[in-house]
Amino acid sequence: MSVRRWLRVLGEVTRPTVPVPDAGCPLLDWAESGAMALTGHGNGPPVLSPGSMWPLLRETGAALTWLSGRTGRPVHTDPALLLTGRAGARNLTRQGRTSAGGATRLLHASDGWCALTLSRPEDLELVPAILGRAEVTDPWQALTTAVSGTRAREFAAHVRQFGLPVAALPPEPPAVDAPWRVTRIAPPEPALRLDGALVVDLSSLWAGPLCAQLLGRAGARIVKVESTRRPDGARSGSRSFYDWLHAGHESVAVDFTTAEGRAALAELVRAADVVIEASRPRALAQLGSAPEELRHRAGKVWVSITGYGRRHPDRVAFGDDAAVAGGLVGWSDGEPVFCADAVGDPLTGVVAALGVMGAVAVGGGMLIDVAMRDVAGAFAGAGAVEHGPHPVSEGAVECAALGRTVPIRPPRVPAPTGRAPTMGADTARVLAETPVNQDPRTRPAPR
Known part of the structure; x- marks a missing residue:
């Protein structure tokens, strides 16, 4: 698996190799990352798998640095x-076959495992x-029992x-x-x-917001657009994490159920150099802003x-179940446990940003269809790591080949560079100055 091979889908945008500094042992890096501390059963030690994904993640970061430059x-x-x-912002911990965030569980079927996310009361x-019943007292227990007799x-x-x-x-x-997958649209x-x-x-x-944050750090002007009737659910989560993702961006909120709101959305989409969206295709089509119709x-x-690409428009996913779909899990005593915290989300955000940067480097004009399942599959299939035995004990990991021992560190805590704007704080100003027909070279500098 190679980032260079990924980028060939966009065009020849890389040198023969993207330099990645040698950090020694990927499994020691995994232990120090905080992700290992989130992988494993809560009443047992954290597990080394899937630390083999680490070299590919570092290669992705190196390519992103080079392309953004x-x-x-x-x-x-x-x-x-x-x-x-x-996880650092929310003080989450590993819970084995329950996700760190608590909404997804691994259930043991008759021939393997499946992951199910029930994130809302209505779910x-x-x-x-x-289950075909009139009522259920304990939903998760009932599901666990039912799936045990099913493939x-x-x-x-x-x-x-x-x-x-x-x-x-x-x-x-x-x-x-x-x-x-890439489609030429212009x-x-x-x-x-x-x-x-x-x-x-x-x-x-x-x-998506992580993708936007990385593009903003590269110098882009980021305008976040939300529905007044359905704001970003992350606003009700950790404030520091939301600020870390959105500080320095601008906020527009419109009512997508009105003609005026849909017209404002269409105007912003037409003006954008880059559009980031994570909706079912038919949702944007209903708003008159589907990429195929513009x-x-x-x-x-x-x-x-x-979750599964635009070829599967009705299949939804969140970070934890998407990771399972791609085979990206940890293993403890021969059974799967969740990897880190909704790992499909941050990996997809980084990969999406890399895709945008690669597309920009060759002139753009592309629709980049990123599937969280495929991102997880790419990292799950990154290959084995061979560095000799790695005993895990007393909160540390030892690499026998290198003669090094490192502590298993907790998750990182993000440090926001400022406060994210309140929802809709910039609506009037942004819509008034949206440069639909303006030459990109004369646009206002990024904020």
């Missing part, structure tokens, strides 16, 4: 902070219908009919040549750059983040 300001990332920042209320894929297919995020753990990670623009570019972020929660000027980059 070509198209804007160079962005240097801390992979450990990207993976564990939410739990669907359990009786899923994992059959159970997942049944639950998927109710619109819930569910995934069977594959026997092997899916083969992934690249974590995105001719390239050779002078395209990220510094000064207008990025309209229609996404929410974690993956005329795009040269260089436009549109990144669509979904």
